[in-house]
Amino acid sequence: MKKIAVVGAGLVGSLQAILLAQKGYHVSVFERRPDLRKATLIGGKSINLALSDRGWKALEIAGIAEDIRQIAIPMYNRCMHALDGTLTYQPYGVNNEAIYSVSRGGLNQKLMNLADNYPNIEYFFDRKCLDVNLKTNTLSFQNEQTKELEQFESDKIFATDGAYSAVRMRMQKSMTFNYSQKYLDHGYKELVIPANADGSHKLDKNCLHIWPRGEFMMIALANLDGSFTCTLFFPMEGETSFETLKTREQVAAFFDKTFPDAVGMMPTLLDDYFENPTSSLIMVRCEPWNYKDNIVLLGDAAHAIVPFYGQGMNCGFEDCTVFNEMYDESKGDWTGLLSRFSDQRVPDANAILDLALDNYVEMRDKTADPEFLLQKKIEGKFSRLHPDKWTPLYSQVTFSNTRYSDALKNGRKQDALMQEILKIENIHEKWDEPFVMDKMLELIS
């Protein structure tokens, strides 16, 4: 039986371990941190995820989807909070689809527990990856408990060790490896809206709440305990930024002015603001994801993206799905498999990063723009009339398994077409007239 090492016991690593174990491999999973099932969670880092179709598909393959549905809260709408407190609801799907708020920690624990059912999966915690010998496929770890150096030789290595992957760093130094890392000018900070005294939610829990404010935004996702995890996405530097909001007075004044309908629901705002870290957002692109037939990067290690499409985990899980399919197609022959996998997935990972960057502008800025809302209204109408001719980009990304690279192309085409439609004179008044739909039909063919 072939020995496989998985570096990183996060979501993608644990899922991939299960899928490999199901194929009969002996899988050793190495994780830098202690077993998160025994540790207390470190707060202050955003741990809410929005599960959507690509993620569910992989969870179904692993046989865990039903368990997760029990701890997932469906969100059917974006709920936009205007400065004057007006709420605008925008459905995510055209067929009442939802994205699902889940806790990263809860999902990871479930995956680990499921992995424990496989006698051919072994977890090794407190193992910090120091190096990889590419010639012998040997990993070096520091055992954080004993401080001793440990070596592990395996036939294949799956590196799922995240945006700051140690395995990828080794590949970057040792082979013809195209790599880029770029930090967003904006960072984020986690805040909280606690539950009501009776445990109920202070806002509609079945919405993803957005306070779009042009150059920045706050969002809130519901937790099972009645609270909301809020995340402020905000410039790191500049006139209005993490750098300039320095005192409790400045922060209080800023929130009073900018998020007036939220501030009353955030009793621990000032403590949270100064206790929770300001985190940065890194974007990683690289190619190839494999080293020969031996090592492959999956998940954030291969493609760290920004969180604005809710696709980071979904994309990582889709890596597992795609690998699984390609492995089955090759009937378990590894020759060239990792290289073909890399060729297949790189354009999709690049596309979802581009889409997520676009969506940041959309969420923080355009969702408050009447022209944009009109465009969405027209698109929605057309899509309902001609569902075979128009799948909204958001649905392609979130509620389908269309390749991200195809979705990106389709979206660009749709947007060019809508720019034509918006040029129609008095479109704000005439948008609901039949000739607009006819014009779209004409443009689309």
Added chain:
Amino acid sequence: MKKIAVVGAGLVGSLQAILLAQKGYHVSVFERRPDLRKATLIGGKSINLALSDRGWKALEIAGIAEDIRQIAIPMYNRCMHALDGTLTYQPYGVNNEAIYSVSRGGLNQKLMNLADNYPNIEYFFDRKCLDVNLKTNTLSFQNEQTKELEQFESDKIFATDGAYSAVRMRMQKSMTFNYSQKYLDHGYKELVIPANADGSHKLDKNCLHIWPRGEFMMIALANLDGSFTCTLFFPMEGETSFETLKTREQVAAFFDKTFPDAVGMMPTLLDDYFENPTSSLIMVRCEPWNYKDNIVLLGDAAHAIVPFYGQGMNCGFEDCTVFNEMYDESKGDWTGLLSRFSDQRVPDANAILDLALDNYVEMRDKTADPEFLLQKKIEGKFSRLHPDKWTPLYSQVTFSNTRYSDALKNGRKQDALMQEILKIENIHEKWDEPFVMDKMLELIS
């Protein structure tokens, strides 16, 4: 006296050590390799450089320009070798300017010898940089002779350790650092045209010889001993590539067909081809180049570029010039100096990489294109008539100290203008008529 560490004793490191010593600092230079003045040169890696104005300026500041002129061979023209053996000469400058073929090793030795004149410069060879402690500004080296670990604490660190910089790698892991590395699809291999029996050159030594062949090219630069160093720039993979030229028969047939006028002058071609390594070409962009007021990247460590504009070393030397000027302006106050230096230089380094990529296409492809040669003829005429209105892009880059970023912008504007001129009907016949110059005057204002 402040202690400064320079990591890397190459061209830029040695020059910067001298400039810092002249300011009164105690400078320790650490080099991974043995002292190249005591070692035999490793062949097979292209070691010919084309010195031009930016490089000379820095050498003049260091007081070594005259020494180097003794070992530099001026090249006034590009000499294009067509498939049928036709030679076409194209002057590099409009005022008989030249670029200068020099040996990297010779230049480096001269710089080290000059550095030895300063009692406040110390060289430490065989020191491989393993790590940098950013908090204490302490470098860790492995002494390659004793195999012992050595630590060195300093006030400032100048990292001139090249395209695979160890210091930069540390910065990449530890701070908000935007970074990209990308490999060109083309690699290179060094070959040789030996001297005649009487020590004379087999080709005009005052030209840079180019065999442009569309998707690839060969170039040759003269050495003092009568030989030419040839470099074949060639796809790494694909139909016609390093990958597919596998046997002596294939290589011989390829050269006979592709470089018929050169092959007779290359008696050791087949041995050289198989003995010399195939090298890859890495491009590095990053930002910022500094870590606080303590560490700064210079030269290839900050901006590894492709060699097609002959500006790699010239750009690195200009880093030294610009730092020198900014240091003088700040009157030796380091507060914010490295950050301002980074802000100033990053756009110029990005621009010269873009220019060098453009020039690769120009050298291997356009220099054999009649339309391109016509464009250059018209530009040359206009530039001679109106030297105040038109400095050719090549001259801006090579024979001036215009910021690379400005040269890039100017070049793009010139090119757009020339596209208009080339649209004139029958321009191939009419290009020398006065109305063409009038039209250019009109377009330029």
